[in-house]
Amino acid sequence: MVLLTMESTEVYYYISKAINNKDSIGGHIISQFFHNNWYGLRFWDLIQPAFMFMTGVAMTYSLTKQIEQGKQRETAVKTNGYWLSYLNTRLQNGEDFNLMKNYDSLLNKISPASLKAAAQKYLSGENYIRLVLMPEKMK
Numbered sequence: 001m002v003l004l005t006m007e008s009t010e011v012y013y014y015i016s017k018a019i020n021n022k023d024s025i026g027g028h029i030i031s032q033f034f035h036n037n038w039y040g041l042r043f044w045d046l047i048q049p050a051f052m053f054m055t056g057v058a059m060t061y062s063l064t065k066q067i068e069q070g071k072q073r074e075t076a077v078k079t080n081g082y083w084l085s086y087l088n089t090r091l092q093n094g095e096d097f098n099l100m101k102n103y104d105s106l107l108n109k110i111s112p113a114s115l116k117a118a119a120q121k122y123l124s125g126e127n128y129i130r131l132v133l134m135p136e137k138m139k
Contacts, residue, residue, distance in 0.1 A: 014026070021027045076082045077100075090097050 015030065022031065086100065089095070
């Protein structure tokens with residue numbers, strides 16, 4: 001439906017016109033979606049890896065924050081807002097109200113071995129489905 005709308009309003013024509021005219025604003029925007037030629041390593045090529053490194057370092061520091069949040073949950077349980085949200089979530093999702101009793105024991109059951117087993121089970125690739133939409137002309 002969207003493609004039909006784009007076709008009827010000649011959006012494809014304007015996009016191709018913008019691609020061919022590199023000096024227009026549309027040409028500059030469209031050019032961002034295409035791969036640039038490689039001219040060797042430049043300073044700008046290091047920005048994405050730098051952000052990846054910073055994210056990794058931040059995740060290490062956030063581990064202590066997550067441990068502290070466990071303590072925050074203990075204090076949040078004493079407020080009415082927490083219980084209102086808890087009951088509302090359980091009612092909306094049709095979940096068991098006794099989950100709170102088992103919460104700490106459920107968290108303590110999680111171990112590196114159980115995470116590895118879950119990853120091997122669910123990320124094995126057995127349930128992997130690849131769908132490729134081919135244009136009608138290529139069929």
